[in-house]
Amino acid sequence: MKRSIPELQQSAQALVMVTAYDYPGARHAEAAGVDLILVGDSLGNVVLGYDSTAPVTLADMIHHGRAVRRGAKDTFLVVDLPFGTYHTGTHDAMRAAVRVIQETGADAVKMEGASPEILEVVGTLTRNGVPVMGHVGLTPQTATAQGGLKVQGKDDEGARRILDGALALEQAGAFAVVLETVPARLARLVSERLGVPTIGIGAGVHCDGQVLVTHDLLGVYEGEEKKIAKRYAEVGRTSREAIEAYAREVRAREFPRKDNSFVMKDEVLDKLY
DSSP states (O other): OOOOHHHHHTOSSOEEEEEOOSHHHHHHHHHHTOSEEEEOTTHHHHTSOOSSSTTOOHHHHHHHHHHHHHHOTTSEEEEEOOTTSSSSOHHHHHHHHHHHHHHHOOSEEEOOOOOHHHHHHHHHHHHTTOOEEEEEESOGGGGGGGTSSOOOOOSHHHHHHHHHHHHHHHHHTOSEEEEESOOHHHHHHHHHHOSSOEEEESSOTTSSEEEEOHHHHHTOSTTOOOTTOOOOOOHHHHHHHHHHHHHHHHHTTOSSOGGGSOOOOHHHHHHHO
């Protein structure tokens, strides 16, 4: 049963959130009983093969969001607004958010950052009935401006900016805030100060919930271990080994076997001859 925002906010257990980008991934996530599914613009990296999330379009997010909703009808679904859709003013952001909600069936959208311009957008969306999940710390859409994919909030200025940004997002109406790649003690302080849940990724154990990219936790890509993630399986290696075994059997004419083939009546074949 899908949980409402008040139920998520009042949960006594740590919230479990994973990414999904397609129908089978969504089915697996829902069957596992996660609390939230995120259609992240990380699909640019792990599904579409881009070097960053910046090239991901609104059409991409809607396309993948639809597939995820078809696979997870009873799980709270959050869809990222991609780069450029909410950086040009509240009107453009509202149009993009409405499209996402209407065309994917998402329950909420997620936006990165806490600048005055972003806070204005968050406020406009939430006042007009679009639930928004905030995101501070490392914000991949603008990682170049942050000096790359590295830990944020390690100095006085950076830590204060993250704390103030999270508080401002809550004040603007965000129902939860993602904390990405920040020191664990800072994430704990932010979590204690906020009245809405924090969802950590690379932010320590004291957040109100955790999110991981499914491809990271499943080990889809061999040799790409990340400090912020734990590999719970080695799907990439298993998949490669399976395809290698298939290729060996085809070349040795061991596949398909008799039980993989179909038969016909002798008299039908005799007529062809």
